[in-house]
Amino acid sequence: MVNVNRRALFGAAASAALLSSIPQAALAFGERPITIVVPWPAGGPLDVSARILADAVKGDLGTVIVENRPGAGGTRGVSSVAREKPDGRTLVVGAVATHAINPSLFRHLPYDPVKDFTPVTLIAHVPNVLVITPAFQKKTGIRTVKDLIAYAKKNPGKLNYASGGNGSAGHLAGELFKADTGVNIVHVPFQGAGPAKLSVMSGQTQLIFDNLASATANIEAGKFIPLAVTTAKRAKALPKVPTLEECGLKGFNISTWYGLFVPAKTPKATVDKLNAAFTKALRSKEVDARLDKLGGEAAPTTSAQFAALIREEIPKYAKIVKISGAHVD
Structure with missing residues (x-):
């Protein structure tokens, strides 16, 4: 018997029905290319995701170009799209950093993540994962989050955790971990995730809350040992690794989510089409x-569902940023 995913079939049918019901004036996307702006350099997971989607929607939307506009932690590219004509032909990939963390991290943010944009759909959630090295495990005997907390409490201020920079998802995950457990672990920020991971591998720092997309290769190679993921549910890629909530940190839920936005005042029919x-x-x-x-993990949503997520995330990260004391400007 063929196993049919009824939810997937229903979702696809609903999308097809919506496409056919929208006035033809709103469907004239093939006249000129659509641009998806990625506010980070080429080659990263969010850039690759945008290119995957650009190729996948060409049958419905025509030619879709991906353009990288990096700089200033994503704020340069995001703010440039806020000023584009609201005709649905320019979208931007926004993430937890640009639309939930930056409002509290930057004193003078050049855009309003709520007022200047209309969400189109969430693309995906990417868990962060707390990892240590085999060498550190051998030295300390730490095999679980409970072991790590006990070791840190016996050795206050002697452990360091790395991050890709002040205000990054890894930094805020570390600060929330400290607040929830009462441990004293020193934050060591680096200019990017690459140098941060190298510091852990070399023993300069002892742990990192790494993005699963970039940690997977090192976990598979045996260079990193995962202790827990930071999301509310276990990651498909690491089904045997517990969540931090399962390890006793009630309500701990941090992920790197990202999705598509258009400038505010884009017509609803156009947003629906996209x-x-x-x-x-x-x-x-x-x-x-x-x-x-x-x-x-792909996470398609309605525009309203994505907007609701952002409204929940902004105050959540405002509290964590306040705990961390981080500011960029």
Whole structure:
């Protein structure tokens, strides 16, 4: 008997129905290319995700170009799209950093993540994972989060955790971990995730809350040992690794989510058209499999659902940023 995923079929049918019901004036995307702006350098998981989607929606939307506009922690590219014409032809990949963390991290943010944009759809959630090295495990005997907390309390201020910079998801995960457990672990920020991971591997620092997309290769190679993921549920890529909540940290839930936005005042019919095309792509087995290889879990939503997530995340991260004391400007 063939196992049919009824939810996936229903979602695809709903997207197709929506595409067919939108007035033809709103469907004239093929006249000129659509641009997806990625506010970070080429080659990263979010850039690759945008290119996967650009290819997947061309049958519904025509030519879609991906353009990188990096700089200032993503704020340069995001703010440039806020000023684009609201006709649905320019989208931006926004993430937890640009649309939930930056409002508290920057004193003078050049855009308003709520007022200046209309969400199209969430693309994916990528868990962060708390990792140590085999050498550190051998030296300390730490095998679980409980062991790590006990060791840190016996050795206050002697452990360091690395991050890709002040205000990064890894930094805020570390500060929330400290606040929830009462341990004294020193934060060591680096200019990017690459140097931060190298510091852990060399023993300069002892642990890192790494993005699963970038940690997977090192875990598979045996260079990192995962202790827990930071999301509310276990990661598909690491089904045997517990969540921090399962390890006793009630309510701990931090992930690197990202999605698509258009400038505010984009007509609803246009947003609906874009949402239908991109959620259809995200529900496809091919796109889901390709995102899975990047450590992400496809999470198509309605525009309203994505907006609700952002409204929940902004105050959550405001509290964590306050705890951390981090500021960029």
